[in-house]
Amino acid sequence: MPTIEIANITKSFGKNRAVDGVSFDVHGGEIFGLLGPNGAGKTTTIRIILDIFKPDSGKVSVLDGPMTEEKKDRIGYLPEERGLYQDIKLENCLVYLATLKGMSTSDARREIDTYLERFDLAPHRKMKVKELSKGMQQKAQLIVTLVHRPQIIIIDEPFTALDPVNTQMVKELLEEERAKGTTIVMCTHQMHQVEEMCDRLVLINQGRAVLYGTLTDIRRRFARQDLEVRALDPLPETIPGVLEIRPKNGSHYLKLAPETSPQDVLKTLVRQDIAIEQFEIAVPTLDEIFIQVVQQKGEQPDA
Amino acid sequence: MRKFWLVLSHEYMRHVGRKRFILVLLSVPLFMLFIFAIGFLTAFLMSDNDPIGYVDPAAVLQGVSFQPEKSGPFADPEILHFPDEATGLEALRQEEIQSLFILAPDFLESGNAQMVSNHDINENATSDFQKFVRRQLAATLPDEVSERVIQGPVMTVRALEGSRTIQDTVSRIVGIVLPFITAMLFMYAVSTTGNYLLQALVEEKENRTMEIVVTSLSPTALMAGKIIGNMLVGLTQLVFWFGLGGILLTVGLVVLPFLTGLTLNFGAALVSLGLWLLAFILISALMATAGVATTESREAQQFSGIFSLLFVSPMWFMALLINRPNSVVATIFSLFPLTAPISLPIRMGVVDVPGWQIVLSYVLMAGAVVLSFYLAGRAFRLGMLRYGKKLTWGQILGLKRKQSQES
Numbered sequence: 001m002p003t004i005e006i007a008n009i010t011k012s013f014g015k016n017r018a019v020d021g022v023s024f025d026v027h028g029g030e031i032f033g034l035l036g037p038n039g040a041g042k043t044t045t046i047r048i049i050l051d052i053f054k055p056d057s058g059k060v061s062v063l064d065g066p067m068t069e070e071k072k073d074r075i076g077y078l079p080e081e082r083g084l085y086q087d088i089k090l091e092n093c094l095v096y097l098a099t100l101k102g103m104s105t106s107d108a109r110r111e112i113d114t115y116l117e118r119f120d121l122a123p124h125r126k127m128k129v130k131e132l133s134k135g136m137q138q139k140a141q142l143i144v145t146l147v148h149r150p151q152i153i154i155i156d157e158p159f160t161a162l163d164p165v166n167t168q169m170v171k172e173l174l175e176e177e178r179a180k181g182t183t184i185v186m187c188t189h190q191m192h193q194v195e196e197m198c199d200r201l202v203l204i205n206q207g208r209a210v211l212y213g214t215l216t217d218i219r220r221r222f223a224r225q226d227l228e229v230r231a232l233d234p235l236p237e238t239i240p241g242v243l244e245i246r247p248k249n250g251s252h253y254l255k256l257a258p259e260t261s262p263q264d265v266l267k268t269l270v271r272q273d274i275a276i277e278q279f280e281i282a283v284p285t286l287d288e289i290f291i292q293v294v295q296q297k298g299e300q301p302d303a
Numbered sequence: 304m305r306k307f308w309l310v311l312s313h314e315y316m317r318h319v320g321r322k323r324f325i326l327v328l329l330s331v332p333l334f335m336l337f338i339f340a341i342g343f344l345t346a347f348l349m350s351d352n353d354p355i356g357y358v359d360p361a362a363v364l365q366g367v368s369f370q371p372e373k374s375g376p377f378a379d380p381e382i383l384h385f386p387d388e389a390t391g392l393e394a395l396r397q398e399e400i401q402s403l404f405i406l407a408p409d410f411l412e413s414g415n416a417q418m419v420s421n422h423d424i425n426e427n428a429t430s431d432f433q434k435f436v437r438r439q440l441a442a443t444l445p446d447e448v449s450e451r452v453i454q455g456p457v458m459t460v461r462a463l464e465g466s467r468t469i470q471d472t473v474s475r476i477v478g479i480v481l482p483f484i485t486a487m488l489f490m491y492a493v494s495t496t497g498n499y500l501l502q503a504l505v506e507e508k509e510n511r512t513m514e515i516v517v518t519s520l521s522p523t524a525l526m527a528g529k530i531i532g533n534m535l536v537g538l539t540q541l542v543f544w545f546g547l548g549g550i551l552l553t554v555g556l557v558v559l560p561f562l563t564g565l566t567l568n569f570g571a572a573l574v575s576l577g578l579w580l581l582a583f584i585l586i587s588a589l590m591a592t593a594g595v596a597t598t599e600s601r602e603a604q605q606f607s608g609i610f611s612l613l614f615v616s617p618m619w620f621m622a623l624l625i626n627r628p629n630s631v632v633a634t635i636f637s638l639f640p641l642t643a644p645i646s647l648p649i650r651m652g653v654v655d656v657p658g659w660q661i662v663l664s665y666v667l668m669a670g671a672v673v674l675s676f677y678l679a680g681r682a683f684r685l686g687m688l689r690y691g692k693k694l695t696w697g698q699i700l701g702l703k704r705k706q707s708q709e710s
Contacts, residue, residue: 050518069521077518083511088317097512099309100519144515 009058033201310528496537504594
């Protein structure tokens with residue numbers, strides 16, 4: 001049973017259709033990437049999941065049914081537009097927001113203490129939020145998202161304003177949550193983070209889901225008849241069935257003719273007694289897939 | 304329900320715990336004290352306790368002098384008899400007396416007297432001397448009659464329809480002044496509360512906390528907690544101010560003789576209280592609308608300024624409300640929801656306002672409250688997550704369809 005089920009939802013604002021028939025499932029204990037260019041409909045989709053907006057049509061199921069007030073306590077949300085009460089002390093702000101998620105004041109204080117220590121914010125607990133740096137506020141916001149031990153975490157651009165050390169810490173934190181069985185929906189533009197962390201993803205463009213599946217499946221779908229070969233001996237200038245041989249970062253990029261298979265090329269090279277160090281199908285990066293899909297305005301290569 | 308209480312107590316404590324709130328709380332009694340002190344100082348500076356002299360050629364007052372029992376800055380002055388005008392004028396030149404009254408030879412028939420003074424005419428000296436003359440002329444009468452003569456007539460003002468009588472001047476003045484002061488205090492508290500609420504909502508949007516909070520509790524619980532929490536801040540102010548006023552009035556009734564016998568119109572007070580409570584809700588809802596419809600505090604203040612201005616606008620027409628309380632303008636003012644909270648109580652202080660007008664005023668106010676809540680709810684739904692884009696009146700009223708929001 002998926003933790004979140006989105007079935008054919010649509011949402012319009014005036015004449016603008018922000019979400020147009022989007023469907024996807026998020027499974028328990030996975031990190032799910034929600035991707036898309038600016039204005040694609042990601043935030044609206046998240047707000048529909050969180051019941052901030054009602055969809056014009058379609059169905060949303062969260063934790064086995066429609067959203068309820070009780071379920072809100074089981075969800076941690078880090079919106080893209082970060083926000084904390086600026087004019088109150090950090091500790092008071094965190095305790096207030098944690099109690100709004102159903103925690104008792106004493107539990108909230110205890111958990112917040114732990115997180116403040118972990119995030120190196122303990123010395124700043126009595127400072128007003130507005131006196132903290134942007135990075136510190138970002139960490140405080142993460143505490144609000146995680147402190148009540150949610151079953152679902154929806155996190156929008158989690159690495160914004162973080163230095164590499166804190167980025168690594170947040171990644172470890174999210175990995176920990178996944179290990180505990182927490183479902184994480186991560187919205188980001190940082191494709192290398194998605195490649196590194198996400199199990200599955202959906203790419204939304206112009207309100208429509210244009211890519212959906214596991215990372216491996218998607219990359220395989222976009223894989224071309226191309227090879228990346230690193231050899232100890234120089235490659236011949238021409239190889240039968242290869243249209244182009246191009247050097248690339250110490251290896252070679254081979255563009256194959258449509259009727260040529262990688263096995264044909266491998267056989268040729270072995271026959272010519274060329275010592276091969278690396279031979280792999282050139283899989284496109286997620287960045288390349290993203291750009292390709294978005295520039296093609298949602299048309300999938302294998303569609 | 305717990306979350307509603309959390310929001311309520313958060314909103315309440317964030318204001319009540321601040322120095323600014325304590326300052327506002329104390330500012331009103333301190334301001335009153337300041338006004339009282341200024342009045343006292345003015346009276347002190349204007350008071351002249353130097354003796355008053357008089358010359359009485361017809362010996363009407365039998366050459367009696369008056370020696371006050373009490374001394375001090377506000378005690379009655381000593382009144383001295385001079386055998387002739389020359390001696391009196393010499394005493395005036397020597398500044399032994401502040402002024403000299405020369406009674407006409409036919410004073411008993413004409414009541415004429417001449418006052419000579421080195422300075423401007425002192426009203427207090429005139430009234431003190433008149434009191435002395437009355438007391439002397441009535442000296443031979445029995446004590447009760449003498450007291451009545453000195454006190455003068457007791458006027459009873461009675462409304463034509465016979466439902467209202469005011470027997471003494473103090474009650475009449477208090478009947479006008481008390482609703483005025485109470486209405487002003489109430490509106491001050493309402494306006495402060497409204498601004499707190501406005502600020503709370505604008506901050507929520509400016510800080511971007513709105514999106515987190517609405518994923519923790521329902522918008523209804525959030526708005527209700529905010530509105531009631533901020534209303535309680537205003538009520539705290541009112542309880543403090545009225546409690547203090549009540550104590551002062553109670554003490555005044557015991558200590559100040561001129562307040563003895565003061566009658567208050569409790570019916571009018573109840574009608575006013577009900578109207579003010581509705582006004583409290585109305586302005587809270589209007590401020591909430593302004594808070595969620597705008598994008599920053601300054602803009603919201605301008606937006607809300609229009610309502611505040613309308614609420615206090617009856618102050619500019621105070622003379623009309625008191626002198627012509629049954630005029631068409633005064634009637635309209637006491638029916639229109641934004642001007643009724645000040646206008647109606649003031650009118651009720653001077654006349655018997657017809658029952659149908661009170662009922663209509665309540666009905667219109669209740670209608671305005673319902674409408675304002677509808678607008679606040681609509682503005683909240685449309686505007687809560689609009690960052691940097693304000694709502695127009697057309698959008699709030701549903702005249703214009705909302706364009707693209709977030710995506």
